[in-house]
Amino acid sequence: MSGQGLTGLSSWSRRLVAVGVLAWCLITAFPLYWVVVTAFKTPPGVVGGPTYIPFVDFTPTLQPFIDLYQGIRGEFFRTFLNSTIVGLSAAAIATAIGAMAAYALVRFEFRVRFGAGLIFFLLALGGYLLFNNSLGFTRPQALLLAFPFALAAAIVANRLPLPGPILGNEDILFWFVSQRMFPPIVTAFALYLLYSEIGRLGFQLIDSFVGLTLCYVAFSLPIVVWLMRDFFEAIPIEVEEAAMVDNVPSWRIFLGIVVPMSMNGLLATFMITLAFVWNEFLFALFLTNSKWQTLPILVAGQNSQRGDEWWAISAAALVAIIPMMIMAGLLSRMMRSGLLLGAIK
Amino acid sequence: MMRNDPIKHVFIWPAVLVVLAISIFPLIYSFTTSFLSYRLIPPIPPRVVWFGNYATLLQEPRFWNAIVTTTLIAFIAVGLQYVIGFGVALALNARIPGERLFRVALLLPMLLAPVAVALVARMIFNPTMGPLNQFLSMFGLANLPFLTNGHWALACIIAVEIWQWTPFIILMMLAGLQTLPEDVYEAAELENASAWQQFWGITFPMMLPISAAVVFIRLIESYKIMDTVFVMTGGGPGVDTETLTLFAYQEGFKKFNLGYTSALSFLFLIAITIIGVTYLALLRPHLEKRR
16 A cells, blocks of 8 residues: 555645645535534624634634523424434444344345245235225225235245246345435335324324334445445354354354454444434434434524524534534544445455 | 355344335335325325326426436536545545545545535525635625525535535545555556556556446435435525425425325436436446456
């Protein structure tokens, strides 16, 4: 890892490049600096034109944060707590079951018949229409009935010698990752309708911990499976083979050997997932309304409620940003150890 | 070596079930709804209109406007992100002075909530009290209509996108650059190839697969843009900066026109698929040539 690509440059051009990178760093840093200083401003420090340096340009105050804590501009404390709870649990669950799936895809062989997949989709669609239109079930009831029915039929069909291609592990991985290509609005809106109809059956999912976490877990899984597969592939298989000779069951190999060996990867994946859930806006907008509102929704709301109260807006934005700033520091330390290299092979 | 042990089903099924449940349910639901005329407010019983919703949408100028806006934002922003990101990654890889300090700072923006970033951008782009206005006033360009003129607003949104997502490209390209073999450069050095020749002859072609993947990811993600626009302009002025997701949100959540919104989200899905497939088809010959 030497100075590739720039080795032929003179010292003058090297300096020019350094200046360019420095300029980009300043562009990156300025808005962050701006939001930090603005959060400590008093109203006169804002309306009198831009001010930059605390104690010289303006007198800093903690008032915006005290207002935030006291809940003058929305229930910040509880929303912060919501975001933390939902973020931590969704990231933990997604990392756990995603890592399991990734491990299975790396070490075990799967064969899914294309025909079985097709049968699943057609039966789910057909069953839904049948239950809903002809048998008089409501739409969520019809979906919930058609789903296990189609799944069971597909699993049976997978054992039959159907014509058509057979899909392997790579295809299953592709199916997971391709879920990320979906415009989330397709799912968010349908999920909102589905959740509210399930709510009418008596099981509250809109504006609930379960509903929001479930949705975030599903949407983090593609990234988790993708990242974790690379980490698991990098682990030498010899250790596992040695354990298998001693007849150690697979689940103990996974928990006792593989998980400790890929702790760094699991941690990095967990943090990336946490960042994704923490910042997520669209699903929270559709699926929450008051009790389980998350931070991005409240922060976005500051805009319309308080036109020019920049000190309040900045403090609100800062509350949403600071946890991620800490994470950036942690992640960059991991990045330096070459941890994320594997992720993009 | 692949093992075959029944326990593999315990490992993979939880993830498959969750993803199936959360993606297939809504897919079937909105697919069937897209052929209905179905409103919640005012409540009208569903009526089958087949492709009626799709036909209405394709004749709707606001839909085409949203497509053009989203495409402009995605392509311009990702193009500039790639150029800046690749440049900075090259520079960081060449061990310029102070490179370690830069890394933390460069990683930050992409981890921050887009809504918070958009709020900060609103302050910076404020035409009277913002710091950017003060800076430009020094050059005699006072009180520009940053967020109130359609073209300016679009440019501002693109600028924020670039600010936030260039770090992702830097991160990925840097990781890619570090995997390049050194001996090729040593050979080029012996041939007295200039830095410029080395870049176009070695670095760029060798980085093409990673570049293709990174640009692909960013393009797809950019097409989903919503939070930044929602906070910065709300789609305004008028509908000048309205993106596809925002349009769908307005139709669905404000008017509760379910059939129409479902049809819209399916057209969106089709559009993304077309763009993705075209992109991969265009790049395939370049990627395979090197193998």
